[in-house]
Amino acid sequence: MILVTGHIKLGAGEGEKARALLVKHMADCNAEEGCEFYSFAYDVTDPDLVRISESWASPEAIAAHGELPHQKAFGRALQAHGVQDVRVEGWNAEHWRTLIGG
Structure with missing residues (x-):
């Protein structure tokens, strides 16, 4: 399992403008073979900061x-929203235990 975390910092006021692009990209990625989940979330303190959370079955996926x-098209389209910073990191992972919930 590969876990991916990161962020995309968009230009001022661009978070909401990018919503449709982000939603479509999430759907496209979640349909890929080997994608266990792919999610974007707005930071509650900054509506132009998009948090990235992904899980992949393998490095090959x-x-x-x-x-x-x-x-590749997503990366190009995102530039229209004044990207100021991007950081995405992948981690080798295995399930340790459930911390909360059943």
């Missing part, structure tokens, strides 16, 4: 994801 046309 995430490598294939990076080469897909929709992934």
Whole structure:
């Protein structure tokens, strides 16, 4: 399992303008083979800061994801929203235990 976390800092006032793009990209990614989940969330203290959370079945699945046309098109389209900073990191992971919930 590969866990991915990160953020995208958009230009002032661009968070809401990017919503449709983010929603479509989440749906496209969640449909990919090997994607266990792919999610964007707005930071509650900054509506122009988008948090990234993903889980992939394998390193091969995430490598294939990076080469897909929709992934590359997303990166280009995102630039229209004044991207100021992006950081995305992948982690090797295995389930340890459930901390809360059943």
